[in-house]
Amino acid sequence: MSAHRRPAKLLASPKNRIDLRLTDEARFIRSWLENPLLAGAITPSGRFLARAMAQCVDPASTGPIVELGPGTGPVTQALLARGIAQERLVLVEFEPTFCHLLAQKFPHAKIVRGDAYRLADTLAGSLDAPPAAVVSSLPLLTKPEASRLALLRQAFDLMGPDGRFIQFTYGVKSPVPAHLAASQHFKTQSLAPIWLNLPPARIFIYRHADCPHAVETRPDMIDKLLRQxxxxxxxxxxxxxxxxxxxxxxxxxxxxxxxxxxxxxxxxF
Ligand SMILES: C[S@@+](CC[C@H](N)C(=O)[O-])C[C@H]1O[C@@H](n2cnc3c(N)ncnc32)[C@H](O)[C@@H]1O
Structure with a gap:
């Protein structure tokens, strides 16, 4: 999809930023009403969750940052605030209305309209280097476990062993069960819940077991987090x-x- 520019002035004033946010909410609700399984949420992620997702990305890394399911762009915005150059972003979104909006908001990012679960095909020809990270807001729980694992596999085939796959979920457990991830040589790290999001969410980071920075959250730690x-x-x-x-x-x-x-x-309540 070709990116087209939106006059910078329109985005600049605080008033317009608020207007855009309100429209984003409305767009999101409409998308949820049309296809709840695709949207996976009734409103865009809040700023605390978006910021926590962006903090999992190392701005000093090199290579593209692929975002899956950017929707109206709250996580994308947080990635920019984290210091990631817009030119590094490759945004994969299925919903055409969101693609159009993203092209307006992020004119220097690459926007790819397609199915993230067919990642290798969808991104064919769109990457000029192995991505440093894949940041996903896809509603994984609406898909069978095998599809979630296949997505992880495809992402690491593109990224190489040093990459990281960052995913948030509204569930309590890892959306790719840790034993399945381990069977494919991935380590699962669970972060503390983001309570200041509606609904509260949790971030999981998957890394290749060979990566020296890979961290694994022990199962007893997950139980402790659940109790907390x-x-x-x-x-x-x-x-x-x-x-x-x-x-x-x-x-x-x-x-x-x-x-x-x-x-x-x-x-x-
Ligand atoms: C839970 S929303 C998250 C939106 C946004 N990142 C946020 O945090 O507010 C999920 C997004 O994934 C998109 N999506 C769902 N399935 C997809 C797929 N198979 N390929 C690409 N995008 C998909 C939806 O259109 C939606 O924008």
Whole structure:
């Protein structure tokens, strides 16, 4: 797909940046309504998640950075903020409306419209060097495990053993089960959950086992993180419950001397 430019002035003012964000939300919801399995989320990733994804990329690395499923571009934007030159970015997106938007927002990036699960074919002729990293927001959980593993395999065939595959998921466990990744000689690293995203998300980094920088999160560490996640969830729930009961009108001794119309037991979040 050919990239076409959008006048820089249109993107420059804070007002227009806000307008663009709002339109992005609307675009995303529409895409989700049309094809929820493709979109995989109802809104674009928040800035904390996008920034955490970008932080997994080494700006000192060389070679292209391939982004899979950039959507409206929050992670792309964070990659630029991380210091990655736009010219290094190769954005693979299936949804044509998003491709059009990305071409406007990132006129110096290469935008490839195609299926990321057929990565080798989709990127044929688009890479001038082995990519340093693949950054993926694809909703992997909507695909069979074999397809997820095949995607990882294709990505490493392109990147070589020094590359890293960065993936976020709304699930708790690695979307490519660690034992399957290990069977193909990959190590799985799990990062702490990003609570300040809706829904909270977790990032996994896959590296070739031969890579000296490969880190593996031990299974007992994953269990520990799971326990921490559950405890954190319970604490937030309790805090909310307490805040609600503080805000709710007192049943006895309320100014009206009446029972609250809201039954606290019926309130859910
Ligand atoms: C969960 S959204 C993430 C969008 C964006 N990166 C973000 O973080 O807000 C998933 C994106 O992957 C795209 N996508 C899903 N399946 C795809 C595929 N097979 N090939 C390329 N893009 C795909 C969707 O169109 C959507 O833009």
């Amino acid at each position: 996640s559950r405890r954190f969830g319970r604490e937030i729930r309790d805090e909310l419950q307490e805040a609600r009961s503080r805000l709710a009108p007192k049943e006895a001794g309320s100014p009206l001397g009446e029972k609250s119309l809201i039954d606290p037991k019926s309130r859910r």
